Amino acid sequence: MATGRTHRPATRSRGIPEATVARLPLYLRALTALSERSVPTVSSEELAAAAGVNSAKLRKDFSYLGSYGTRGVGYDVEYLVYQISRELGLTQDWPVVIVGIGNLGAALANYGGFASRGFRVAALIDADPAMAGKPVAGIPVQHTDDLEKIIDDNGVSIGVIATPAGAAQQVCDRLVAAGVTSILNFAPTVLSVPDGVDVRKVDLSIELQILAFHEQRKAGEEAAGESAAVPLAPKDSGKGPDGDVPAVMPA
Amino acid sequence: MATGRTHRPATRSRGIPEATVARLPLYLRALTALSERSVPTVSSEELAAAAGVNSAKLRKDFSYLGSYGTRGVGYDVEYLVYQISRELGLTQDWPVVIVGIGNLGAALANYGGFASRGFRVAALIDADPAMAGKPVAGIPVQHTDDLEKIIDDNGVSIGVIATPAGAAQQVCDRLVAAGVTSILNFAPTVLSVPDGVDVRKVDLSIELQILAFHEQRKAGEEAAGESAAVPLAPKDSGKGPDGDVPAVMPA
DNA sequence: CCATGTGAATTGATTCACAGCG
DNA sequence: CGCTGTGAATCAATTCACATGG
Numbered sequence: 001m002a003t004g005r006t007h008r009p010a011t012r013s014r015g016i017p018e019a020t021v022a023r024l025p026l027y028l029r030a031l032t033a034l035s036e037r038s039v040p041t042v043s044s045e046e047l048a049a050a051a052g053v054n055s056a057k058l059r060k061d062f063s064y065l066g067s068y069g070t071r072g073v074g075y076d077v078e079y080l081v082y083q084i085s086r087e088l089g090l091t092q093d094w095p096v097v098i099v100g101i102g103n104l105g106a107a108l109a110n111y112g113g114f115a116s117r118g119f120r121v122a123a124l125i126d127a128d129p130a131m132a133g134k135p136v137a138g139i140p141v142q143h144t145d146d147l148e149k150i151i152d153d154n155g156v157s158i159g160v161i162a163t164p165a166g167a168a169q170q171v172c173d174r175l176v177a178a179g180v181t182s183i184l185n186f187a188p189t190v191l192s193v194p195d196g197v198d199v200r201k202v203d204l205s206i207e208l209q210i211l212a213f214h215e216q217r218k219a220g221e222e223a224a225g226e227s228a229a230v231p232l233a234p235k236d237s238g239k240g241p242d243g244d245v246p247a248v249m250p251a
Numbered sequence: 252m253a254t255g256r257t258h259r260p261a262t263r264s265r266g267i268p269e270a271t272v273a274r275l276p277l278y279l280r281a282l283t284a285l286s287e288r289s290v291p292t293v294s295s296e297e298l299a300a301a302a303g304v305n306s307a308k309l310r311k312d313f314s315y316l317g318s319y320g321t322r323g324v325g326y327d328v329e330y331l332v333y334q335i336s337r338e339l340g341l342t343q344d345w346p347v348v349i350v351g352i353g354n355l356g357a358a359l360a361n362y363g364g365f366a367s368r369g370f371r372v373a374a375l376i377d378a379d380p381a382m383a384g385k386p387v388a389g390i391p392v393q394h395t396d397d398l399e400k401i402i403d404d405n406g407v408s409i410g411v412i413a414t415p416a417g418a419a420q421q422v423c424d425r426l427v428a429a430g431v432t433s434i435l436n437f438a439p440t441v442l443s444v445p446d447g448v449d450v451r452k453v454d455l456s457i458e459l460q461i462l463a464f465h466e467q468r469k470a471g472e473e474a475a476g477e478s479a480a481v482p483l484a485p486k487d488s489g490k491g492p493d494g495d496v497p498a499v500m501p502a
Numbered sequence: 503c504c505a506t507g508t509g510a511a512t513t514g515a516t517t518c519a520c521a522g523c524g
Numbered sequence: 525c526g527c528t529g530t531g532a533a534t535c536a537a538t539t540c541a542c543a544t545g546g
Binding site for chain 1: 525526527529
């Protein structure tokens with residue numbers, strides 16, 4: 001759930017399913033924890049539990065990477081950490097820029113898990129001239145004017161957008177023009193990008209709305225069987241003759 | 252991609268597919284923008300473009316809600332805003348607590364899109380006694396000791412966890428015990444919760460890792476056809492006799 | 503005549519269940 | 525003998541394509 005258009009049906013060498021790719025970081029986290037506790041091997045059952053998935057799915061996922069386990073025994077933790085890291089491209093260093101150093105941008109800059117695992121905050125960029133030069137998380141904020149130069153100088157290919165919604169598309173266009181080909185978007189907007197550029201989005205409001213949907217269902221079920229009040233799934237209410245249309249919503 | 256275990260195969264009245272639910276907020280956002288520009292009606296084609304999906308998918312999604320369009324014309328914007336809002340449960344007010352007021356928690360508290368659309372930050376909670384009483388985003392931070400009382404007094408059913416990973420499960424347990432049944436988790440941990448509790452997670456590091464995977468593929472493809480260096484998908488390298496196993500990774 | 507709504511076809515992901523290897 | 529690796533079966537999501545109704 002997130003890629004903006006993009007999906008390169010093109011030359012995808014030996015397709016690992018997208019759903020699997022999305023779970024690899026999860027496995028990697030669980031494996032890293034095991035590694036720190038010096039656990040030498042782990043079974044699909046144990047690792048699956050630690051990652052919060054079921055073991056059949058995990059084994060199927062790993063089967064796309066190759067045969068890295070030992071039957072009757074399980075997986076070698078260190079070996080698997082390496083293989084997954086390599087598959088994800090984490091054996092190399094990824095310089096990242098964060099554009100938009102408001103509350104969220106600053107929080108991202110300070111976020112520890114960011115720095116770990118191959119990602120390095122190469123620069124912070126903001127449109128506010130008053131911020132220029134101020135250090136955030138030990139890194140001086142630079143002005144948007146220099147965006148292209150910053151991207152170029154640092155060889156950045158991954159950008160994080162944490163600007164207000166109104167500025168996001170424009171920032172995105174400049175990032176892409178400057179050579180960025182992967183974007184993590186925190187602004188609540190749909191970004192349009194040319195083919196070959198990947199966009200993933202994180203939207204707090206959307207996540208909450210999905211939770212609210214399920215929450216509402218739960219609340220309704222409790223009272224199920226009771227009076228016919230609160231029709232939960234108003235399928236086919238087809239704009240009928242009844243005047244139940246409040247027309248305007250709380251913005 | 253996110254629900255922690257949970258999926259209530261139970262009494263799901265008239266199943267709207269999960270993938271559809273996840274897109275409804277997207278449609279709602281696009282519709283709200285149209286509404287603000289006083290656009291009266293919109294076709295599936297136009298709305299789909301604004302939401303970044305294709306029109307067939309959009310029409311199929313809407314078909315699960317009912318027949319809300321007019322053939323030959325399109326959809327009434329206001330009417331659809333209302334129907335989707337209602338379906339998502341946004342016509343009611345959802346008090347939310349945020350636990351863990353560090354950089355990220357503070358950013359969330361300040362995040363505007365949070366407050367809009369039915370969600371209200373009812374309380375901020377942190378374990379640090381030094382923070383207690385300090386206002387963040389105009390709301391005084393309260394101490395974890397009072398968590399249960401706060402949940403209860405405010406009738407909170409949705410909790411946001413923005414604590415360090417180590418504290419997350421414990422906070423989660425307390426939230427659940429106090430009556431919270433939906434959790435948005437920003438801590439990089441797998442939370443385990445009883446049936447009937449929904450968990451969605453947002454993990455910055457995971458999103459970046461997914462981008463890195465695709466980014467790596469792109470870099471590899473450029474050089475495709477060249478020397479046989481950089482084998483991209485090492486399928487079946489089967490831990491073979493060759494000694495290509497660095498064994499340890501940069502943590 | 504145009505755009506919705508939807509069965510049917512397709513593609514993708516998950517789960518099952520067990521053969522086969524260490 | 526236990527656990528991996530994987531075909532086959534199932535389930536979910538997407539896309540196609542067109543009949544249908546305003």
